[in-house]
Amino acid sequence: MHIPDGLLIPVNPVTHALNVADTLVLVITWAVTLPCIIFAWKKTKTTYSKSLAGTLAVTSALVFVLQMLTFPVAGGTSVHILGGTLVALILGPYAGMLSMTMVLGMQAFFFADGGLLTFGANALNMAVIGSLSFFLVKLLAGKSVSPKRFAFSLFVATFAAATLTALLTGVEIGVSQAFVNSGGLSLTVPSMLSVYTVEGLVEATLTSVVATALMASLPSLQASGVIGLRMLKGKDLR
């Protein structure tokens, strides 16, 4: 899912011509992602009054591990859990976005998993979309206390986030110079969607099960701070 460095390149290394589509994708994705991250940081500083450090650190480690544990889907392709919705449920959408962004940043810098130039695109696809799915859960679950409706809302939101991530990734790489001669969007979008539909189903099931279990034990978790779930229920964070 991570777009590697060099896949989207502003200038063709051989002809030195400007790759207009690649440049546009890089510029647009950075331009959307940066304000989102800055907004998330500001909201985190003002909204979260309890010490966030421990939960943020452990949740980020959990996402990093989840993303390393790749599993096969049909056609000799591997996928990993994206984790954005789960993280947003634990940390809330703002600190969740920061957590995902930090993990993606470390993956790119230390492990070349996702590029540095393409970091804007990867952060948009996984950190921003994943965190925004929190609001879809909120919208679908409403004020209902039904665990079934909560689980269903989570399932739909997680699956929607995975699908949108796959679609965006497919579009971003599909318009690039790299796929001009091999089919472009008509190759990349169906390919990404087919693989990540399977991943989305797995992730949606996992997220629903984990978060419903967390929700069931919410009263005893209030002190230890499953912040996202408390925000979802409109509870004061102080």
Add this chain to the structure above:
Amino acid sequence: MKRLILVFALTIVTFAVLLPFVSTTPDGVQKLTANSGSQRQPVWGGLMANYSIALGDPYISTLVAGLLGIGIIVATTFALGSIASRKKREDTCKSI
């Protein structure tokens, strides 16, 4: 805090146990890139590319790289979280 440490310990144990079973086939983007035949020119190669450091045994290499990654992430995000909540405490003091 106890619960957080427990979750963290479980995360590391799960990682170490499941690591030998992870899939080694390429992911969606990698496969598409390989099939397109286009040449990539990375601007940055990473410090431990492919989650591996030269330690001979592939399991140990990836395990150590992964544990280093976990350490780096815990340290940086803990620092970030501390900064976010420290600012808040200062604000609270001022408002009092």
